[in-house]
Amino acid sequence: MFSIALEIAEKLSQQFKQDAILRDAERLLPFEEIEAFSQSGLWAITVPKQYGGAEVSSHTVAKVIALFSGVDGSIGQIPQNHFYALEVLRNTGTAQQQQKLYQEVLEGARFGNALAEFKTKTAAQKHTQISQTEHGYVVNGEKFYCTGSLFASSVISARSILPLSKANSRNSF
Numbered sequence: 001m002f003s004i005a006l007e008i009a010e011k012l013s014q015q016f017k018q019d020a021i022l023r024d025a026e027r028l029l030p031f032e033e034i035e036a037f038s039q040s041g042l043w044a045i046t047v048p049k050q051y052g053g054a055e056v057s058s059h060t061v062a063k064v065i066a067l068f069s070g071v072d073g074s075i076g077q078i079p080q081n082h083f084y085a086l087e088v089l090r091n092t093g094t095a096q097q098q099q100k101l102y103q104e105v106l107e108g109a110r111f112g113n114a115l116a117e118f119k120t121k122t123a124a125q126k127h128t129q130i131s132q133t134e135h136g137y138v139v140n141g142e143k144f145y146c147t148g149s150l151f152a153s154s155v156i157s158a159r160s161i162l163p164l165s166k167a168n169s170r171n172s173f
Contacts, residue, residue, distance in 0.1 A: 005045050005056055009064040012040055017071035030075055034110070034151045037068070043079060044105045046086050051102035078148040085111035085156050104153070112152030114143035128157060 016033050023030055037043065042064055047053020061083060069076025089101055105111075117127055119142065128141025139157065149155050 009067045013067040020072040081113040109153040112149030114157040116145040
């Protein structure tokens with residue numbers, strides 16, 4: 001899969017290069033490019049083989065991202081949080097979460113993140129809270145550094161769970 005992923009990335013990145021200067025100058029967001037990037041299968045290249053993915057190495061992911069960054073730095077930056085979320089899922093997700101979310105990624109889903117908060121003393125502290133209401137859930141808080149979230153199917157956030165202790169922080173998938 002290593003060479004196939006790089007071949008796809010080379011071809012697609014060259015297509016994206018054609019309008020990169022225009023997108024930058026006109027401040028145009030690369031919605032079509034990110035959709036093509038995702039639908040190419042490249043956003044699923046780290047999905048483990050046992051879940052139907054290619055499970056390429058970090059080295060291959062870095063080469064793929066470098067190809068896109070070389071033609072459009074914005075496009076190269078956007079999948080960073082997606083791949084981070086997949087790594088968190090691989091290391092800490094339950095088997096049920098992995099099955100469900102890896103399948104979504106194989107079908108083209110993209111993850112963004114909303115982890116960082118300005119107003120905390122440490123990165124581990126979270127003021128964002130999630131609470132259940134009669135109509136569902138409410139997320140309340142302020143986040144920054146959410147690169148790629150605008151293009152995401154789902155956004156992962158660290159938050160405090162209510163009514164549990166506010167010190168009880170978790171990642172939300």
